[in-house]
Amino acid sequence: MSEDFAPLLVSTAALPDRDRLPFWREVFGRKxxxxxxxxxxxxxxEADSTLRVLPGxxxxTWRMRPAARFLRTPELIADADDSVGLLLNLVxxxxxxxxxxxxxxxxxxxxxVLHGEPAAVCFRNAKAAVVVPRAGLAPLVANIEDAAMRVIPRESDALRLLTGYLKMxxxxxxxxxxxxxQRVAVHVLxxxxxxxxxxxxGAAIAAERGVRAARLVAVKADIxxxxxxxxLGLAAVAARQQVTPRYVQMLFESEGITFSQFVLEQRMTRAYQMLTSPRYAGWTISAIALAAGFGDLSHFNRSFRRxxxxxxxxxxxxGHPPR
Structure with missing residues (x-):
């Protein structure tokens, strides 16, 4: 696959029942x-999977029914792949x-998990994985062998940031x-x-790169x-993200915008989309302004025209297109 992050979709849906498991074993499993x-x-x-590739x-993500076992046997680890995989148990x-x-x-x-070691994984429903090069992790993580097989709880702030960033x-x-x-790949790493x-x-380095980027993604999603x-205010957003208001301000300053300007721009965009969508043709302009977060119709009209x-x-x- 090329490293442009375009999704490669693989599914058994169009295959006869008798061909699904052999196809899945060969294409998804072996290859x-x-x-x-x-x-x-x-x-x-039945099964389907989406694979994306970035530099390194x-x-x-994949879904399979019924419950299944993945086996990484000594034969299959002979490919000399020393990557580190992070398994995410979605459902x-x-x-x-x-x-x-x-x-x-x-x-x-x-x-x-370590790709260079045998493994057996039993599961059902949806899962995901991120596979990164061991050489890329080595400068950031002291002992990768000790890190393997240590359960990372869903309450982990770093795990929450990672899943939110990947979703984006x-x-x-x-x-x-x-x-x-390349920049996104570094952030994920x-x-x-x-x-x-x-x-x-390693944490200090990551805090200035991937963590900062993921925090900004999380803040924007919160907004x-x-x-x-x-x-909707700065202090409330910061509290939900478990950071200080000043930190949130600094995230937006790095993009040359303020928190308030970003919120206003997002509300303008939502209002414009609603005004030009047939779905909201029966809504009054004041109702749309309210749904977009504006409590003052005069302020909304001035901001929209500007x-x-x-x-x-x-x-x-x-139906004027936005400038």
């Missing part, structure tokens, strides 16, 4: 992830045996240039290191989820 696959019941088999790392159960230890994960928990890039962050793809246990120096609330060069009524009637 894509170097694993053997054993269903744990005779129920009809890859991410994947359902997951238990594994690896490096002489056993572990079970609850939903949204994660765990690190999976859902359409444009990665048009090699430089941007930093967040994996923080999740599995970075050293003090987007609460745009309709007129009490941003788009037309009144809200003009935008609704003429």
């Amino acid at each position: 894509m992830v170097r694993l053997d696959i054993e269903p744990l019941s005779e129920a009809p088999f 790392l890859r991410t994947m 359902g159960d997951l238990s594994l045996s690896h490096c002489g230890r056993e572990a079970s994960l609850g939903e949204k928990d994660a765990i690190a 890039v999976h859902e359409g962050l444009p990665l048009a240039t090699p430089e941007l793809r 930093d967040l994996v290191a923080m999740a599995i246990g970075a050293t003090r120096d 987007a989820a609460r745009l309709d609330r007129r009490d 941003r788009y060069g037309v009144t809200p009524s003009d935008a609704r009637c003429a």
Whole structure:
């Protein structure tokens, strides 16, 4: 696969029942992830997966039914892949045996595994993984062997930031240039290191790169989820993200904008989308302004005209494209 993060989708949906498991074992198991696959019941088999590649790392999500066992056998680790994988238990159960230890994960928990060591993983429902190069983690994590098989609880701040950042890039962050793809890959590597246990120096490096980027993503998602609330404020957002208001301000300053300017721009964008959508054709302009988070209609009208060069009524009637 090329390193442009374009998704590679693999599914058994279009195949006859008898061909699904052999196809999945060969294409997904042997070729894509170097694993053997054993269903744990005779129920009809179905599976799908999405794989993405960035410089030096890859991410994947998959769903399988019925419950199954993944086996990374001595034969399959002969590929000399010394990567480190972070397994994320999205839904359902997951238990594994690896490096002489056993572990079970609850939903949204994660765990690190070493691709160069045999493993057996039993699971059902949806899972995800991030696979990163050991050489990339080495400067940030003191003892990778000790980090393996240590359950990372879903309450982990680093794990929360990692999953939020991956969600953002999976859902359409444009990665048009090699430089941007490299930067995102570094951010993901930093967040994996923080999740599995970075050293003090490694954490300091990651804090200025991946952690900062992921915090900004989390703050923006927090704002987007609460745009309709007129009490949306800096202090409340900072408290939910467990950082200081000044830290949030600094995140936006690094992008040349203030917190208030960002909130206003997002509300303007939402209002414009609603005004020009047939779905809201029956809504009054004041109702749309309120739904976008504006409590003062005069302020909304002034801000809208300043941003788009037309009144809200003009935008609704003429469908003017935003500038």
